[in-house]
Amino acid sequence: MSFSTLNSYLPKLWTPPRSRSRPPRSATTKVFAQPPVLAILSDPHVLRLAETLEDSIASTSSASPPPPLQKLRDVSSQSLLFTPWPSRKDEPFRFTDTSFIKNSDVQPVNPLSTQSLSSLGILADALLPSLAIIDGYLVDSLSELPELPDGAFVGALSRLNSDDIMKRVSKYVSSFQGDLFWSLNGVGAPDVIVVYVPEGCKVESPLHFRFFSLNGTDKDSKTLPISNPRVLVLVEKGGEISIVEEYTGGDRNDVCYWTNSVTEIVLGDGAKVSHSYIQEQSFGAAHVKWTSVRQVGSSFQPNFSTLYA
16 A cells, blocks of 8 residues: 555545635635645654655565565554654653664665675575675575475565465464554565465474665765565464574674564464574664564463573
8 A cells, every 4th residue: 555545545524615705715725735634643754754765665576575574564554653752752762763764864765676685695605504684675586494394384475485474474474563664564575485384283403584785875974775574474373493593794893784673473372483583683773573472371481592692
């Protein structure tokens, strides 16, 4: 859904009937220069950023997104219409200064070309067995999965062919609610990386995600490249899996970029997930990370470890 069409969803203000004895109001005395509700509730900076992300997705996507991904984008777009940029007056950001991001010219990162990826072949040995996500895009040529049990799936939502798994995943792709950065990710994520573990299934080998931020700018530049990786993990009743998320920047320690990442985990009754998080990024980077866990019944997340390097 385009931001330009969202105005049709806004509530309409009631206009009293015009008196027959009073001449119509002239254009010079017009009260509102734009839709009144939008003018009052929206943040122009947020809207500009959201439109930039939306336009970038439209220009880089050749095929129509699967319905759950489109719904995620629509829900996130509606949320951003009324979400202001956070300040330190907001309790969740009382100790977090986001002015560096707000004052930058944020530009979405385009997918790397085949020629660019060929120069990364040296990384392949270091990535196995794991998934390589480069600037928010899953790169199959640099990824290798561990052996998966029957019925399990790991990969992009757009390449999910099982109707049964798609039906289960669709219930959760857009059912979470977060803050501004959560919704920006929902608008800007090129795809959703799905991890599905069926009922009673145990994935023996840990699943290792390696997120690379390769597009960056010099510290004196106003431009800040943004990537929006998004992961959904659904573990059915009695299922088990271990997940490692690792975030890595470029070779330089002062390169600037913004990683705006979201991971959502849904655990069925008796399911278990071990989740580790490693962050090793440039000192000039901005990193926003959302991790949401929804547990049912006696599900268990025995381990959540974090390492910053």
